Amino acid sequence: MKNPIITVQSLKRTYLTHIGLLNKEKKLVEALKGIDFEVYPGEIFGLLGPNGAGKTTTIKILTTLLAPSSGQAKVFGFKAFGEEKKIRPRINFIFGGERSLYWRLSGLDNLKYFADIYKIPRKKQTELIDDLLKEVGLYDVRKRKVETYSKGMKQKLQIARALLNDPEIIFLDEPSIGLDPVAARTLKNMIRALSEKGKTVLLTTHYMQEAEELCHRIAVINHGQIIALDTVEGLKNRVKNEQNSSQMPNLEDAYIHLISEPNIA
Secondary structure, X not given: OOOOOEEEEEEEEEEEEEEOOOOOEEEEEEEEEEEEEEEOOOOEEEEEOOOOOOHHHHHHHHOOOOOOOEEEEEEOOEEOOOOHHHHHHHEEEEEOOOOXXXXXXXXXXXXXXXXXXXXXXXXXXXXXXXXXXXXXXXXXXXXXEHHHOOHHHHHHHHHHHHHOOOOOEXXXXXXXXXXXXXXXXXXXXXXXXXXXXXXXXXXXXXXXXXXXXXXXXXXXXXXXXXXXXXXHHHHHHHHHHHOOOOOOOOHHHHHHHHHHOOOOO
């Protein structure tokens, strides 16, 4: 069996917030309460959970954007906090919505800008960018300003941006949010293609059908704790047995059952 490409052990993250009418009262919030999981090369790994469960916090730690409070998160065997420079050139990420794009620039100029940030030599940029634009279906509109793009087109451009540095791991935080069915299907096909090329994908989503179709394994997180981790079929079988049902639930029903269990502190 391959060694894990991502290892998370006893990972915790706490925040100090201010509450009350005048924000004078302090409260310590536990976003992550000591989670553990591993992700393997070439895997599409799903992280599912309600809003505020800890999904985005986990991704921000793994992408070296946020320091953990305690525990360990390793990517390629390197610490996500402390060895960031060894990780960042080998990963990329997409957060849901239309962030990380400059709307007043063309799609082409956006990719040129990010190629410079990723320190891709200028002599290699033209062919690389043209190939990526063709791959995501935006070559014919590459000179149009991004502000004229549809949501689906913007998300395709995000994918092209995330592939500029040929990352080994791609983190996708709700990448299909706001997409119409056609654009969402195109995105799913792109994610499958990434895995087939040997890329590792860590995906968060609220769309259960998307997770069921794409993910090799899924971790369900709630209130900062991982409450289940298995294949899609494994999760459904677990719930079927817990409910003593003769029928196999779909992933959405299994997910709702799991996050409704009264065993979370």
